Amino acid sequence: MTPLRIAVIVGSTREGRVGDRLATWFVEQAGRHDDLAVTVVDLTGYDFPATYPAEPTAPIRAFVREVGRADAFVVVTPEYNHSFPAPLKQAIDYAYDEWQAKPVGFVSYGCRSTGGHAVDQLRTVFTALHAMTVRDVVGIDLLAGEPTARCTDELRRDVDALLDQLRWWGLALRDGRAARPYVS
Structure with a gap:
């Protein structure tokens, strides 16, 4: 069987961010x-324009190709001011059909928060794009320390639950898309 292709999207582009380390850990x-088959799609690697162009730029096309190649996604997102980062929303909006009928999971983080507000808002965005968000989340309170330094049994269980759900939905939806095109 062909491995399930999961794209791990690093949603923060801030200097000094933690998301890149959490993506590597995940x-x-x-x-x-x-x-x-897991790959990292780091938004800092794409020189997106400041405004939405009339025609897609080369970085936009490259990002959309990465989204199109994946069978499933894990979005690594911080919670900034009870939401997710603007560059992540910009990147999500560059693709449309490429998200459809694919599962999305989340690794979220914050301080005194595990990123729940960001995930709740992202679920709404991905639902509008006809993607299917999985139930379980890997939520990390950075005040307790980065999991890169302290991978607990609880965090491993959270990762395994997320991956189990992504695997099930990813395979089911991949088979479904192969059998008949998704209708939006």
């Missing part, structure tokens, strides 16, 4: 599963 955890 990919290491996912590496314990042979049936997954």
